Amino acid sequence: MNLFDVYPLYEVTPSKAKDVFVFDENQNKYLDLYGGHAVISIGHGNKYYIKSIVDQINKIGFYSNAIKNPLQNELAVKLANASNCNNYSLFMCSSGAEANENAIKLASFYNNKSRIISFKNAFHGRTSAAVAATDNPNIVAPINSQQKVTFLPFNEIDKVKIELEKNDVSSVIFESIQGVGGLDQPDEEFINNLYKLCKKYDVCLIADEVQSGFGRSGDFFGFQKFKIAPDIITLAKGMGNGFPVGGVLINRKIKPKYGMLGTTYGGNHLACAASLSVLHQIKENNLMENAKVVGDYFINKAKKIDKIKNVKGRGLMLGLEFNFEVAELRKKLIYDHKIFTGGSSNKKLIRILPPLTIKKEHIDIFFKALKIELKKH
Ligand SMILES: Cc1ncc(COP(=O)(O)O)c(C=O)c1O
Secondary structure: OOOOOOOOOOOOOOEEEEEOEEEOOOOOOOEEOOOOHHHOOOOOOOHHHHHHHHHHHHOOOOOOOOOOOHHHHHHHHHHHHHHOOOOOEEEEOOOOHHHHHHHHHHHHHHHOOOOOEEEOOOOOOOHHHHHHHHHHHHHOOHHHHOOOOOOOOOOOOHHHHHOOOOOOOEEEEEEOOOOOOOOOOHHHHHHHHHHHHHHHHHEEEEEEEEOOOOOOOOOOHHHOOOOOOOOOOOOOOHHHHOOOEEEEEOOOOOOOOOOOOOOOOOOOOOHHHHHHHHHHOOOOOOOHHHHHHHHHHHHHHHOOOOOOHHHHHHEEEEEEEEEOOOOOOHHHHHHHHOOOOOOOOOOOOOEOOOOOOOOHHHHHHHHHHHHHOOOOO
């Protein structure tokens, strides 16, 4: 059997990894500025993380959500402490799309409405409602397009108001820093007004923190730069440092009912052990502070390079925009300089999503390589 061919692949086969480096089968060492798509938060091969997962599987790795799992309760408490989000309950699942799917569904259960407002260039995943709320017609199948979604631009509050006044909107979903879409961020004033409007019309505001959450922005959640308390917050990626785990933080005003949500794998013992150890290591190693400091260092260096048209994002969720398409440049960085970077739907933008353990000296390695390549442009 062959693989269903949906991924254009680079000719590299990682076989081991340590902190911010990935090694291929020939022992070539690559600097990881991609973090396996913003997933690696506490670094590859973190010893505490490995021990937590191994210890857990030696006890029990999995059992059904129909039976008590105190690790989920422990995670809920520690997540509230780490994020300062106290008025929420936790529902665990296994991926970002699943988190958003559940969030959109919860909103609809709550207010009995069904239209979603999403934003230009948004990416929320590939399942039914999540993909419909994703601004990319190429990945929306006819069955998904039955969902009612309206896409609006960021920062035009009047357009949101016109839609909410129609009284059929269930949720507004947004990324505080867009990931796949290319690192655009909504203005503070827009988000503060959006929050007020959602309250006024009893529309659920969903913060998709799947990529920007778990410390990557320098705050625990990217939306914490604003003065808002979203009704629902979705998590995944950095939450498990590679272990597939997702979560939904649900404001206590949304009341649970038995059977309302459910999953076989979500919140299993291993997922909880992974997530608990990620939280522990973020705190122990001051990784949110590191994301801020090293992110600022990166931004300052990038701003000194004329050929970079625009530096986007914050913390360790960054983008470099050029006035040419970057596919070839990214290939050169991988094959000639052994540096992984990310792409986005903006073909002129390189995405930088390293493990949050990265240091300034690693950023210097990147800029040295980038300058060599930019001389050729
Ligand atoms: C902001 C955002 N939401 C949702 C998703 C979907 O997550 P997953 O691939 O785990 O389903 C992604 C994935 O890139 C994302 O960046």
